[in-house]
Amino acid sequence: MTTDSFYASLPRVREFSVLSDPSVFAPLPGGWLLCCTDIVNSTGLVKAGRYKTVNMIGAAVIAAMRNALGGEAFPYVFGGDGASFAVPPRHQATAQRVLGALRSWTEDEYGISLRAAVLPVSAIRAKGLEVQVARYAVSDHADFAMFNGGGLAWAEAQMKAGAFAVAPDPQANPPDLAGLSCRWSNTPARHGIILSVVAQPAPGASPQDFARFAAEVLDLAAELEDSGHPVPEAGPRLQFPPAGLTLEAKASRGRLPLFLRQLYLLGHCAFAALLLISKRPAGAFDPVHYLSMLRAHSDFRKFDDGLKMTLDCTPGISRRIRQHLQQAADAGLVRFGLHEQDAAMVTCIVPSPVQDDHIHFVDGAAGGYTQAAANLAAAFGSGKKTA
Secondary structure (H helix, E strand, C coil): CCCCCHHHHCCEECCHHHHHCHHHCEECCCCCEEEEEEECCHHHHHHCCCHHHHHHHHHHHHHHHHHHCCCCCCCEEECCCCEEEEECHHHHHHHHHHHHHHHHHHHHHHCCCEEEEEEEHHHHHCCCCECEEEEEECCCCCEEEEEECEHHHHHHHHHHCCCCECCCCCCCCCCCCCCEECCCCCEECCCCEEEEEEEEECCCCCHHHHHHHHHHHHHHHHCCHHHHCCCCCCCCCCCCCCCCHHHHHHHHCCCCCHHHHHHHHHHHHHHHHHHHHHCCCECCECHHHHHHHHHHCECCEEEECCEEEEEEECHHHHHHHHHHHHHHHHCCCEEEEEEEECEEEEEEECCCCCCCCCEEEEEECCCHHHHHHHHHHHHHHCCCCCC
């Protein structure tokens, strides 16, 4: 395995529960770089009702890098109010260019400030931490990276403190966000609650102990229908005009006037809605197959230096998950935050609707991971033991 081929050569894990085992993760090669982004004051934006915009910007980071690398596989993770990814040294300049352009673009288009940082893995290891990656295959056509080792969380803290920052680039062309879409309406909870879970190892907790804890939480989630998958088999709802039409138009207009891009997307969405409602194929596009792949390719659970999940949850299982997390927190094993809401949202990257490589990021529709992480910080940052 060469440094450049590290991620492409990783074995694909097919069962999510296996990822609770630290031994399935491999350390990033020396010389690689970790890139982090985060939206400034995302909790305030949640309170202002702009969480769909927050998710759109987080997914835009991934879309821009995927397009900049021409489809080359690289590890990334969506965090709700940002995203992180890793690249080999030969892509350092590309990553910095893309992140600089994104920082200016988010400010210009949405009036939202985006932090960004690029740091060498060697800086993380110098602190006694690690960045380990696994590759979880949700099908033969799509997979998601999982992160472990504590290094990503440290890097994000450094970014928020202003270290390793990538400056905005006001002269840059708009980032290439082809395929980025947020036209689905929110998906109501089918079993009472959309539960956002953020659980991290407490300082000093052993990887093995946290792995056993994570496996126990996954066992609880497995008692839910489809392990709590929040996207129904029929797919998310699509209202007309789509709720995220203007957001998507801003992301894809380039230098076109906004209203022209809105008109184009309105017609495109109307045609797509007719196909999805009729469930009849048109050319190479099969709406039934597309919706099945959308559900399969949705990242409603992940390991991101801890366990994150967006679950369609019954009140009973929600209480049991909270109790289990609290017991583990009292034992000094975890820090956690939860957030309950009544719907989930999906943000998509669809390079082509007739190919099966599209991916979909799932979050709670009323704060989701951002609010759960804020609850974690409020509870454990102040020494309290409840979230």
